[in-house]
Amino acid sequence: MDSIRIRGGRPLEGIIPIGGAKNAALPLLAAGLLTEETLTLTNLPHLADITTMVKLLAQHGVVCTMNGGHSGGHEGRVLALDAGQITNTTAPYDLVRKMRASILVLGPLLARVGEAQVSLPGGCAIGTRPVDLHLKGLEDLGAVIELDGGYIRATAPRGLKGAHIRMPFVSVGATENLLMAATLAYGTTVLDNAAREPEIGDLVRCLTAMGARIEGIDTETLTIHGVARLHGAEHSVLPDRIEAGTYAIAGAITGGDVELTGLDAALIGSVLEKLEEAGARITVTDRGVRIVRDQGPLRGADVMTQVYPGFPTDMQAQFMALMTVAEGAAMVTETIFENRFMHVPELHRMGANIVLHGASALVRGVPKLTGAPVMATDLRASSSLVLAGLAARGETIVSRVYHLDRGYENIEAKLAACGADITRLTGGA
Numbered sequence: 001m002d003s004i005r006i007r008g009g010r011p012l013e014g015i016i017p018i019g020g021a022k023n024a025a026l027p028l029l030a031a032g033l034l035t036e037e038t039l040t041l042t043n044l045p046h047l048a049d050i051t052t053m054v055k056l057l058a059q060h061g062v063v064c065t066m067n068g069g070h071s072g073g074h075e076g077r078v079l080a081l082d083a084g085q086i087t088n089t090t091a092p093y094d095l096v097r098k099m100r101a102s103i104l105v106l107g108p109l110l111a112r113v114g115e116a117q118v119s120l121p122g123g124c125a126i127g128t129r130p131v132d133l134h135l136k137g138l139e140d141l142g143a144v145i146e147l148d149g150g151y152i153r154a155t156a157p158r159g160l161k162g163a164h165i166r167m168p169f170v171s172v173g174a175t176e177n178l179l180m181a182a183t184l185a186y187g188t189t190v191l192d193n194a195a196r197e198p199e200i201g202d203l204v205r206c207l208t209a210m211g212a213r214i215e216g217i218d219t220e221t222l223t224i225h226g227v228a229r230l231h232g233a234e235h236s237v238l239p240d241r242i243e244a245g246t247y248a249i250a251g252a253i254t255g256g257d258v259e260l261t262g263l264d265a266a267l268i269g270s271v272l273e274k275l276e277e278a279g280a281r282i283t284v285t286d287r288g289v290r291i292v293r294d295q296g297p298l299r300g301a302d303v304m305t306q307v308y309p310g311f312p313t314d315m316q317a318q319f320m321a322l323m324t325v326a327e328g329a330a331m332v333t334e335t336i337f338e339n340r341f342m343h344v345p346e347l348h349r350m351g352a353n354i355v356l357h358g359a360s361a362l363v364r365g366v367p368k369l370t371g372a373p374v375m376a377t378d379l380r381a382s383s384s385l386v387l388a389g390l391a392a393r394g395e396t397i398v399s400r401v402y403h404l405d406r407g408y409e410n411i412e413a414k415l416a417a418c419g420a421d422i423t424r425l426t427g428g429a
């Protein structure tokens with residue numbers, strides 16, 4: 001198993017290009033199942049989760065061609081999906097357990113071929129993460145769903161039919177699954193209390209390019225007028241706002257000066273606001289955004305995770321790492337997932353002062369963290385440990401970096417190019 005060694009204390013200076021978003025790319029890949037024509041995705045990030053989704057699609061019979069050649073496990077930045085023949089409607093446990101977003105094939109398979117068997121994803125380190133809203137919404141669209149042997153067995157004997165669905169709370173994945181299913185349902189579907197995360201807008205744009213009829217983009221009410229078939233399209237994956245937010249914090253935590261390129265700063269507005277409150281200087285540039293921290297120490301700033309456009313839960317761990325070295329105290333409150341504080345004991349090992357009270361963490365800043373061996377437990381916990389390592393005195397070894405590889409492309413290279421002392425150590429326990 002690989003680990004990452006960081007020798008901390010160097011201010012980061014330079015340019016960091018931001019790649020396509022994992023959380024936009026995964027539903028876009030699933031959308032390839034909705035048409036027998038070719039869906040071409042550009043700006044696709046090279047990440048473990050993308051490889052897993054491509055494997056899943058391939059075993060459903062989708063031909064995945066990368067940059068003109070067969071993908072063969074080496075997905076590039078341009079991927080053509082050809083779901084002319086869906087040969088298998090089962091998403092097996094061994095792939096689904098690696099990546100919960102595999103559930104996103106359920107809606108498209110049901111809509112396109114009227115049946116799907118998808119392994120139940122189960123919980124993960126950050127929470128139980130049920131899929132009840134996905135299933136209830138598909139039932140509202142006319143699907144018949146049974147749970148059997150750890151699998152969701154779904155059929156749509158008379159096809160899917162438009163319905164008015166009001167979701168009791170906001171779910172990104174349920175919105176995506178129902179949106180995709182509704183594009184091929186008979187009649188009109190209204191999704192009330194839909195998620196407004198930018199990745200949903202990206203999916204709406206791609207589906208629209210494929211011939212779907214959707215109103216209400218980027219609002220909490222999506223109206224989908226079902227069509228008989230979708231056609232091929234080409235779509236560029238939205239930039240990754242969580243990758244960008246993570247590198248913005250890398251600049252701030254090291255007292256550096258970094259420019260993130262290839263994204264619109266508005267995409268990370270809530271994170272930049274908090275960084276300013278914490279003492280960083282933010283400038284919007286022609287090609288992205290520049291983050292500088294050159295005056296005085298960081299200051300404590302409270303954050304509470306919220307659905308978009310609020311502060312993202314996927315940035316909570318990284319912001320907490322920043323607060324461990326800020327002057328004063330900061331309250332970090334997690335409202336989306338019930339167990340997203342796995343990074344806290346690891347940050348303690350580096351000298352952080354954090355007290356947990358239910359869904360909140362009280363972080364009292366310390367003058368300096370010290371390097372230590374720490375273990376990654378989930379994707380964003382891992383990146384918070386890398387950030388802490390960049391700021392710490394001495395050497396930090398972050399183990400289990402396969403979590404990091406799910407969501408950050410070339411993280412060592414991008415940080416090293418800005419002056420970080422960071423190396424991947426291959427192999428080991």
Ligand SMILES: CC(=O)N[C@H]1[C@@H](OP(=O)(O)OP(=O)(O)OC[C@H]2O[C@@H](n3ccc(=O)[nH]c3=O)[C@H](O)[C@@H]2O)O[C@H](CO)[C@@H](O)[C@@H]1O
Nearest residue numbers: 023101129130131132133134170171172173174314336337
């Ligand atoms: C691949 C992807 O895009 N992942 C993102 C997606 O995850 P994901 O789509 O899984 O997250 P959701 O928005 O669905 O989850 C929000 C909350 O709703 C709960 N819930 C969800 C569905 C359901 O049927 N029942 C239920 O109770 C979840 O357990 C969680 O507590 O949005 C999350 C919230 O922004 C992000 O942290 C993830 O990075």
Ligand SMILES: C=C(OP(=O)(O)O)C(=O)O
Nearest residue numbers: 023100101314379380407
């Ligand atoms: C929680 C995340 O992803 P997933 O929903 O795929 O587990 C994440 O990207 O931070």
